[in-house]
Amino acid sequence: MNQVAPASPSKKKILIAEHSGFCYGVKMAVDKAFDLATTSEKPVYVLGELIHNPQVIDKLKEQNVKTVKSIDEIPAGSACLIRTHGVDPEHIDSAEEKNIDVSDATCPxxxxxxxxxxxxxxxxxxxxxxxxxxxxxxxxxxxxxxxxxxxxxxxxxxxxxxxxxxxxxxxxxxxxxxxxxxxxxxxxxxxxxxxxxxxxxxxYNTICPATFKRQTAAEKLAHDVDLMVVIGGKNSSNTTHLAEVCRDAGTEAVHVETVEEIMNHPLLAQAEVIGVTAGASTPDWLVQEVIQYLESLN
Ligand code: SF4
The missing domain is CATH 3.40.1010.20 (4-hydroxy-3-methylbut-2-enyl diphosphate reductase, catalytic domain)
Structure with missing residues (x-):
């Protein structure tokens, strides 16, 4: 069942899709990365973006967790976290040859x-x-x-x-x-x-249950609203697919990464009922910023 956001003072109605935002695999990886950032005595690197969300990657950078494209960029004796999407196992072999401590955050x-x-x-x-x-x-x-x-x-x-x-x-x-x-x-x-x-x-149907549930809930909500706002990285395929699912349901969808991108968007003016969903790698604070902005409209 879709939920109505808490008492909205605006005349617009904001509905939030179930199962939107961080999935368990992303949450595990992000927790692991911030934990490693504070506990590791070695410099911490992530091979490729930990998750497809630029705002989370920036926060990791502030904690001195560096994102690199190849094992060659990681100094011997450092710590390396494998992202949720996993990597080619050859990279893990190369890391171990360089005496790099590998922590695996590949989603199960x-x-x-x-x-x-x-x-x-x-x-x-x-x-x-x-x-x-x-x-x-x-x-x-x-x-x-x-x-x-x-x-x-x-x-x-x-x-x-x-x-x-x-x-x-x-x-x-x-x-x-x-x-x-x-x-x-x-x-x-x-x-x-x-x-x-x-x-x-x-x-093997290896679509993960979290993705299936998120897409199904977004599609269901799209039928009941005038506009869908889909929040998540532009480089995130699951977020892009969410927007496609909403459009396939016959409802216009706006894909944004941050609240600034939805501010004063021309499609908001005509929409009385607005649905919100978010990709698996979208942190809750980004979702809340968008919801608060939508609720402030009148
Ligand atoms: S979307 Fe599915 S496969 Fe990807 S990290 Fe989340 S739970 Fe894992």
Missing amino acids: DVRRVQERALELARDNYTVVVVGKEEHPEIIGIMGHSKRIPGSKVVAVNSPDELEAALEGLPKSRIGIVTQTTQLEDTFFQVVAKVARFAREMKV
Whole structure:
């Protein structure tokens, strides 16, 4: 059930979607990072952005937790935190070779996908990962499949990409996993298309329950409001997907990172009932700032 925000003095009605904001995987990683920042005697680095939210990354920077793009940038003997999206296991090997203390904040749901992808490659399936090839989570998942010599693994972000991605690869035995934050419809479309040519398929629906619940609640709320405000990093695919889900439900959605971006937005004027949701990596303080602003409108 969607909740009405506490007594709004404005004539606009603000409704907040269930399951919006930090999921348990992100909360765990953020807590771990701030804990490490205060307890570690070694300088702390994160390989890639811990989560896809620039405001949280800035706060970590204030605590001297540095975000780097490669192990080469981390001095030997430092501490390194692996982000929620996970990494290619080769990076962990390189870190250990440099005597870097590795703390793993990979979300357990992402780790499950990595294990499935490894298992499919080991069982000699051609592995299809549903997601954007350049997304860190997909790079990590594919990296696990590639641990198996001779493995064949591709990423596709829509059924239309299958043909080109699988060109020259064996297509009779296909194993499929998906990015944890993928849209269900996209995943099902890829599975349906593979079923037309593969003689054997093994499919794991690895969309995480938190994502499914968040998207379902946002879609439900979108039907009851004039406008959806979706809060979260512009580089966050789960937040971007949330906005898509709302638009697919027929409601205009504005994707903002901070309260400043929604201030005086032209779409607010006509909207009497406004829905709010937030991506998995959006901290509560950012959500509250937006809600307070919306409540102040009259
Ligand atoms: S969205 Fe799902 S997979 Fe991603 S960190 Fe949260 S719980 Fe884990």
